[in-house]
Amino acid sequence: MNEVGPAELSIEALSGSPRRVRRERIISRAMFCAASASVVVSALIIYALFAEAWIFMRDVDWSATWGQLGWFPRRGIYDMPTLLVASLWTTAIAMVVAAPLGMGAAIYLSEYAKPSHRALFKPILEILAGIPSVVLGFFALLWLAPNVVAHIGGEGGRGSMLAAGIGVGILTIPLVASISEDAMAAVPKSLREASAGLGARRAVTTVRVVLPAAVSGLVASLIVAVSRALGETMVVFMAGGAADAAIKTYSPYEGSLTMPAAMASLASGTDQVVGEGLTFQSLFFVGLVLFMLTLGLNLIGDRFVARVREQY
Amino acid sequence: MALTTIGTAARQGTTAFTRQRRDFAGGLFKAVILLSLIVSLAVLAVLIVDTVADGWAQLSTRAWDFLNGSLRSRSIDDKLGVKQGLYGSLWIGIIVAVTAFPVGVGAAVYLEEYAPKSRWSAIIELVIRNLAGVPSVVYGLLGLFLFVERSTIFGFLGLGWLADATGGRSVLSAGLTLAVLVLPIVIITAQEAVRAVPTGLKEGAYGLGATKSEMVRTQILPYAAPGILTGTLLAMSRAIGEAAPLILVGAISGGLTRNPAVWDTSGLREKFTALPIIIVEWVSERGRDPGFATAAAAAIVVLLVLVLLMNMTAILLRNRFEKKRG
Numbered sequence: 001m002n003e004v005g006p007a008e009l010s011i012e013a014l015s016g017s018p019r020r021v022r023r024e025r026i027i028s029r030a031m032f033c034a035a036s037a038s039v040v041v042s043a044l045i046i047y048a049l050f051a052e053a054w055i056f057m058r059d060v061d062w063s064a065t066w067g068q069l070g071w072f073p074r075r076g077i078y079d080m081p082t083l084l085v086a087s088l089w090t091t092a093i094a095m096v097v098a099a100p101l102g103m104g105a106a107i108y109l110s111e112y113a114k115p116s117h118r119a120l121f122k123p124i125l126e127i128l129a130g131i132p133s134v135v136l137g138f139f140a141l142l143w144l145a146p147n148v149v150a151h152i153g154g155e156g157g158r159g160s161m162l163a164a165g166i167g168v169g170i171l172t173i174p175l176v177a178s179i180s181e182d183a184m185a186a187v188p189k190s191l192r193e194a195s196a197g198l199g200a201r202r203a204v205t206t207v208r209v210v211l212p213a214a215v216s217g218l219v220a221s222l223i224v225a226v227s228r229a230l231g232e233t234m235v236v237f238m239a240g241g242a243a244d245a246a247i248k249t250y251s252p253y254e255g256s257l258t259m260p261a262a263m264a265s266l267a268s269g270t271d272q273v274v275g276e277g278l279t280f281q282s283l284f285f286v287g288l289v290l291f292m293l294t295l296g297l298n299l300i301g302d303r304f305v306a307r308v309r310e311q312y
Numbered sequence: 313m314a315l316t317t318i319g320t321a322a323r324q325g326t327t328a329f330t331r332q333r334r335d336f337a338g339g340l341f342k343a344v345i346l347l348s349l350i351v352s353l354a355v356l357a358v359l360i361v362d363t364v365a366d367g368w369a370q371l372s373t374r375a376w377d378f379l380n381g382s383l384r385s386r387s388i389d390d391k392l393g394v395k396q397g398l399y400g401s402l403w404i405g406i407i408v409a410v411t412a413f414p415v416g417v418g419a420a421v422y423l424e425e426y427a428p429k430s431r432w433s434a435i436i437e438l439v440i441r442n443l444a445g446v447p448s449v450v451y452g453l454l455g456l457f458l459f460v461e462r463s464t465i466f467g468f469l470g471l472g473w474l475a476d477a478t479g480g481r482s483v484l485s486a487g488l489t490l491a492v493l494v495l496p497i498v499i500i501t502a503q504e505a506v507r508a509v510p511t512g513l514k515e516g517a518y519g520l521g522a523t524k525s526e527m528v529r530t531q532i533l534p535y536a537a538p539g540i541l542t543g544t545l546l547a548m549s550r551a552i553g554e555a556a557p558l559i560l561v562g563a564i565s566g567g568l569t570r571n572p573a574v575w576d577t578s579g580l581r582e583k584f585t586a587l588p589i590i591i592v593e594w595v596s597e598r599g600r601d602p603g604f605a606t607a608a609a610a611a612i613v614v615l616l617v618l619v620l621l622m623n624m625t626a627i628l629l630r631n632r633f634e635k636k637r638g
Contacts, residue, residue, distance in 0.1 A: 231447025
């Protein structure tokens with residue numbers, strides 16, 4: 001038999017032109033660097049938070065951070081419970097608003113809506129998701145306060161944790177809705193068909209079959225929403241009813257500062273973060289606490305979302 | 313014998329099957345969830361209508377002057393307007409697009425096409441997901457630390473030059489901070505778009521002798537372009553609407569004397585403001601001068617037009633391509 005084909009085929013010929021190989025290597029390195037950028041960013045965030053917060057934790061008189069009258073950072077009084085109570089209130093109020101509305105909307109879109117309705121409503125919800133938080137802050141202060149808060153026992157003329165909480169809740173509705181809807185969409189059609197085959201009505205199928213099957217996703221949507229509400233700044237800053245400082249209060253009808261709102265108010269107004277020696281560092285200390293809380297919640301939420309994916 | 317029994321039972325059964333009982337509980341359930349959807353949408357409607365109504369006094373009489381005016385101390389000033397804010401917001405959008413877009417797309421292509429199934433890749437994925445959930449104020453702190461303050465600790469890391477390059481509290485710092493903030497969004501949406509590229513296209517390119525980067529350039533990027541563009545548009549609109557990081561990076565709300573033309577790049581390293589910051593400022597000024605509430609509402613309408621136009625373009629673009637490719 002005659003041998004067919006180029007006789008002088010060598011390893012050099014197969015590996016292609018060296019210029020092409022070099023270009024490939026450069027491009028793949030560049031893309032690796034781009035991907036690693038996010039890790040660098042996280043490292044920098046953690047470094048920045050810890051580096052400045054450490055100075056605060058080392059130098060602060062710890063009795064000034066607990067059991068004081070309120071949050072007066074420019075006078076060296078950093079009462080953390082004031083901020084934590086306010087954060088708890090606004091987040092709780094936000095969830096009371098966002099959980100039923102967001103999940104209800106998600107159930108309707110996923111289980112009841114005709115395709116044409118879905119195609120209409122879904123983009124509108126996405127538009128709601130794109131509304132900047134300053135707009136919600138304005139709305140909470142100038143519309144929700146006089147038209148809603150004033151009718152449920154609050155004062156309409158000024159901001160309060162209640163007004164801010166409702167505003168934050170509206171902001172998180174689309175988030176709850178989209179994660180819950182994804183979770184319900186992941187439930188296999190066969191489960192619904194089996195339920196219908198056994199004679200269950202649509203409402204029964206939804207409540208007894210679809211919702212239990214999607215429960216980890218629903219829990220995840222709530223956890224992620226809590227984390228988002230904890231970190232929401234502008235709505236509370238504008239409609240929370242407190243400016244530079246806050247007196248400690250347990251009533252949601254009063255004004256107060258949440259952790260992110262306290263950070264924004266410290267940095268705003270003046271050209272520089274001014275005040276007592278540690279005021280600048282207190283910004284990073286509050287940031288660190290907030291970062292840890294939201295990171296923990298997000299990690300837990302992630303676990304729940306992953307569980308939905310594993311199941312189906 | 314047995315068959316007849318079954319037959320009778322079936323005949324009796326049919327009435328039970330066909331009789332229409334009204335399903336009150338089911339109907340109520342449907343009504344409740346439909347109501348929750350309607351309330352959510354009604355809030356959006358009230359918000360838009362109320363804001364436009366509030367800002368109408370400014371918009372109907374002097375819309376053009378309002379767009380061209382600057383920050384003033386009194387709300388009835390003829391020269392009151394949002395141009396300085398537009399300047400800041402537009403440049404923030406541009407800086408975000410030119411920095412977050414290439415890095416984000418590069419990262420997405422790397423993670424989907426190049427990355428070995430290693431621990432490092434898994435760490436990158438986890439980090440990106442969690443970065444997307446970090447509150448925006450915290451990014452503000454990062455920007456303050458990285459681009460604005462010349463802190464001694466950071467000089468130690470050899471990054472002190474960053475604050476010199478950006479000019480401290482400037483549009484450049486703000487844009488870069490927000491680029492870092494939206495990077496995870498760009499990466500995640502671009503990843504989804506890249507993942508959707510059919511394997512056949514990739515294998516076809518390889519079969520014709522393309523290298524990996526040639527395959528990415530000729531097949532993946534063109535096919536994924538609409539998805540990537542959608543993600544970038546959403547990221548830009550998020551950046552333009554964001555206020556909290558800007559406050560921390562040091563956007564100022566008063567005493568801004570310069571009012572540069574939109575294409576005047578010399579303003580990039582100077583003190584700045586942005587639309588959301590102007591809104592916050594005017595809302596807080598309304599106690600002193602109630603006319604500022606109207607001005608704030610008008611500024612919100614300007615911001616909403618920008619943000620919603622971008623969002624709607626992105627959503628329409630995505631839906632159109634989803635439909636085409638079925």
